[in-house]
Amino acid sequence: MQNKNQKTESRRFAKNGKTEYKNRSWKIGNYFYNNNNNNLFNSNKIQPRKEEKHKKVDGGDVFLSLPSDQVVDCIFSDKLLVQSEAKVFESVMRWAKHDSASRDCFLPQLMEHVRVRLSEALPFHTLKSDMLNRYKPGYGDKVILVVGVFDERSKCTEFYDPKMRRWVNGPNMISKRWKPCLAVVKDNLVFAVGGSSDRLKPVRTVEVLDLSSEMPCWKPSVDMLVERHIFGVGVINNCLYAVGGHNYSDKELDTAEVFDYNTQEWRMISKMSTRRSDPGVAVLNNLLYAVGGNDESLRALNTGECYDPSLDTWTPIAKMSVRRSQFSVGVLDGILYAVGGHDNYNCLNSVEAYIPSTGVWITIADMHVARFRAGVVALDGLLYVTGGSYNMIVVDSTEYYSPETNTWTIVTDSTKFAHTSTGLIAINRPRYFKT
Structure with a gap:
């Protein structure tokens, strides 16, 4: 039997393509992490840098250059402006492929914070089976x-x-x-x-x-x-x-x-x-x-x-x-x-x-x-x-x-x-x- 949380998640996934996480309001490309606020229990203190004119967003050069911890803080935030969670997923995958030799190991943790619906996750499921095993959520680690x-x-x-x-x-x-x-x-x-x-x-x-x-x-x-x-x-x-x-x-x-x-x-x-x-x-x-x-x-x-x-x-x-x-x-x-x-x-x-x-x-x-x-x-x-x-x-x-x-x-x-x-x-x- 599904518990209350599972039912809530089911309702989220059943919705149409409209944005479900209403507080996602920061732009990925303009995200910058405040290193002074890295307390595990005060993650809501993370601050974005003010947007700059002509700055590309949604997984552009700025996002691709971020270190792994800043990517996590970015996609974990409820204040992220995206058309769909698929964009978050795509940005994370582009970030990993930008330097796959050193970044592939971070994908299990990053995927835990991608709130992607099943239909949007289909490209992910076309990956090879050995890659899927590596990208399983890391709870229990x-x-x-x-x-x-x-x-x-x-x-x-x-x-x-x-x-x-x-x-x-x-x-x-x-x-x-x-x-x-x-x-x-x-x-x-x-x-x-x-x-x-x-x-x-x-x-x-x-x-x-x-x-x-x-x-x-x-x-x-x-x-x-x-x-x-x-x-x-x-x-x-x-x-x-x-x-x-x-x-x-x-x-x-x-x-x-x-x-x-x-x-x-x-x-x-x-x-x-x-x-x-x-x-x-x-x-x-x-x-x-x-x-x-x-x-x-x-x-x-x-x-x-x-x-x-x-x-x-x-x-x-x-x-x-x-x-x-x-x-x-x-x-x-x-x-x-x-x-x-x-x-x-x-x-x-x-x-x-x-x-x-x-x-x-x-x-x-x-x-x-x-x-x-x-x-x-x-x-x-x-x-x-x-x-x-x-x-x-x-x-x-x-x-x-x-x-x-x-x-x-x-x-x-x-x-x-x-x-x-x-x-x-x-x-x-x-x-x-x-x-």
Whole structure:
């Protein structure tokens, strides 16, 4: 049965050739984007440049020269003056063909904003089948959420769309916090857990961002039982685990706790065998791994252990090849990666991978940039590393690792905001996400 929205769309498509989107009033050829207004949640602030005399419109030279992000903002607007949506479609196709080698990859996102009727879309359906597959809407794709993009104690968040290669501002958090841990529960709930306040005091507070809502905003969630700073989190079966860390009462922590989303309660679980602040924490095959970090003497560790929720026990695993604290971990294709960090003496650009089937660590290619306290996330078969610090200097670069080639590649369109944070996570592209 069609829902209300589907029926509304059907009525739109059933109308005759008259313009259906009455607020389409800007001319494509005279559209210019205001770079200061790129907030995802304030896209209505986009401004056109005043029309110039003798300027051609409807996909002319000006439109063909626009970068991809400005094309998206142009065709997404309700204030676009066109005779029919077919003109928008034709302009987008001309824009792509103008430099097909570098622009074809943007067509899936651009087509999401073309409000073309079925009859007007017929030329599109004459494309070859392999091209049609490439141009399917991109909902369900991943984007990256980053916290702490202006400075380490900021409320600000930012999204990165790797397909459109564009950074977009996200909703501000409720309170400033340094190094919160991020986790996704039930596919659309992003939890920002613990960290420290703007006065560098470890906190128990938790915030949650519901990505399924129309206008997502951060809201308070249930506080942890223990104040935790520089710790790690993982999610197993919609249960959120917080592991290790540091606070002023117990210094380096060997404790861990779990939040059950169904009961909305935190409870303590078995302690680790070793106190660990700044550990790397990740989930592999429904097991929780805690590796490296600092012990109570602030010595970097190379040991690791694995928690089985069904047994409530921790088991030692193989040691890493080097000691690492303030490093980052990521899981890609069933392999756990330990990235960069510090060994008490040097900032590291080395990376190693733990293969659970063999129970051993192997060394892989070094990063281009040595960094600690970086953000790491797996996305589309690649491992992205962004931000971090190097010798007291904040790093503003991003690079990604390809397991197929065992190589790292610098991302040329790195974030414009230098930051050091492990507050980095991949999320499903929400339907409201318009880049």
